[in-house]
Amino acid sequence: NAGVTQTPKFQVLKTGQSMTLQCAQDMNHEYMSWYRQDPGMGLRLIHYSVGAGITDQGEVPNGYNVSRSTTEDFPLRLLSAAPSQTSVYFCASSYSTGGRELFFGEGSRLTVL
Amino acid sequence: AQSVAQPEDQVNVAEGNPLTVKCTYSVSGNPYLFWYVQYPNRGLQFLLKYITGDNLVKGSYGFEAEFNKSQTSFHLKKPSALVSDSALYFCAVRDIWDAGNMLTFGGGTRLMVKP
Numbered sequence: 001n002a003g004v005t006q007t008p009k010f011q012v013l014k015t016g017q018s019m020t021l022q023c024a025q026d027m028n029h030e031y032m033s034w035y036r037q038d039p040g041m042g043l044r045l046i047h048y049s050v051g052a053g054i055t056d057q058g059e060v061p062n063g064y065n066v067s068r069s070t071t072e073d074f075p076l077r078l079l080s081a082a083p084s085q086t087s088v089y090f091c092a093s094s095y096s097t098g099g100r101e102l103f104f105g106e107g108s109r110l111t112v113l
Numbered sequence: 114a115q116s117v118a119q120p121e122d123q124v125n126v127a128e129g130n131p132l133t134v135k136c137t138y139s140v141s142g143n144p145y146l147f148w149y150v151q152y153p154n155r156g157l158q159f160l161l162k163y164i165t166g167d168n169l170v171k172g173s174y175g176f177e178a179e180f181n182k183s184q185t186s187f188h189l190k191k192p193s194a195l196v197s198d199s200a201l202y203f204c205a206v207r208d209i210w211d212a213g214n215m216l217t218f219g220g221g222t223r224l225m226v227k228p
Contacts, residue, residue, distance in 0.1 A: 005155075015147045031221055035218075041124075042203060042218040058215060098209065099164040104156035104176075105184065 002026050006091050012111045013081045017093040021108050024092030031094045032074040033058070033102070034066065036087040043090065049074055054103035081112045115140045117219035120182050125225045126194045135191040135220045136178075136204030146187040147205040147216070148178055157203060163187060174198070194226045 007022045025032065033048035037056075045058030049068040060066060065077040074093075078085060088109050092102040115137045126132045138144055145164055149157040161172025172191040178189045187204060204219040 035214075040220055042117075042220040044218075045215055046216075059217075072175065092157075098207070099160055101147060101159040102149075102157075104149075104158070106156045107154075 004006065004091055004093055004103050004105035006089075006108050006110060009106065011111070015081060015083060015108065015112060019078050019081065019091055021078075021091075022075045023076065023105060023112075024095045025074075025091075025103070026072065027093065028071060028096075029093035030096050031100070031102070032068065033037070033080070033092050034064070034076045034090050035090045035092060036060065037090060037107075038087050046071050046076065053105075078110075081110075082102075085110045086110060086112045109110050115144075115203050115206055115208050115215070117217055119202075119204055119219035119222045121222050122164060122220075123223045123225060125227065128196050128226050128228050129193050131228070132191050132194045132198070132224065133203050134204075136187045136189065136219060137185050138187060138204070139185060140205040140206055140208040141170050142208050142210040143189075145207040145209055146170065146178075146180060146189075147207075148176070149203045149205065149218075151201040151203065151221075152219045153200075156223055160189070160202075194224075196226050199224055199226045219228070 034046040035043040044060045047066040047078045049055045091105040094100040118137045147162045151157045163170050163180045171177045172192040207216045
C-alpha cells in the first residue's frame, strides 16, 4: 500500500493564482482531511470529509474548497492564492471517526508570492 | 471548544536519560488523546493513543503516556532517550461527543536528545 499520497510536494504561486493540491489514499478510509502547518501553531484543520459526497469545514476553511467524489481522492483547491496561504499542507485519512488514528501524507509546501 | 497546550517549545535531554513531553487538554466531554511525531520534511506518524481503560498507554519506539483526568494531562514519556528520538512531537485531542470529529493539535514540542 502506498498509504496517503500528496502532489505536488512543492509549489510556488503568485498572488491571485489558483491551484489544486491532490490527495489520494489506497486504504479504503472513510475519513479524509486537510491540515495546514504553520510554525508555532501546530496543525489546523481546513476541511474534512466523512465519506464520498460529504464534506464539511474545519477551523480555517476560508480561501479553500474541497470535494469528495470518490472514497480515494480528496483534492484541496485554492481559489485565489494569498501570501497568508503560504504553509505546509497535510492530507490525512482514517478508517472512521472517533478513536481511530490518522495516517498522514508527506506534505505539500506552498509558497505564495 | 476543545484545545491542547504543549507548554514547552523545546525539551533538551541527554541520551540515556528519561524524557517527558508535556500536554494538557480541554474538552467538553471525554477525550480521545493522541501523540504524533514528525521528523524533518516528513508527515506526522502516529505514536500512541488513549481511548479508554488503562491510564498508562504504551506505543511505538518505547514511548508511553499517562492519562490523568483530574489534571487533564497526557504527558509523553520514555525511560531512556535516544539521539534518534530528536523530532517534533504533537499532542492532539478529540471530544468523543464531537459530531464534527475535529482533531485539535497542540503547537508542538521539539525534542533534542544530545549524545
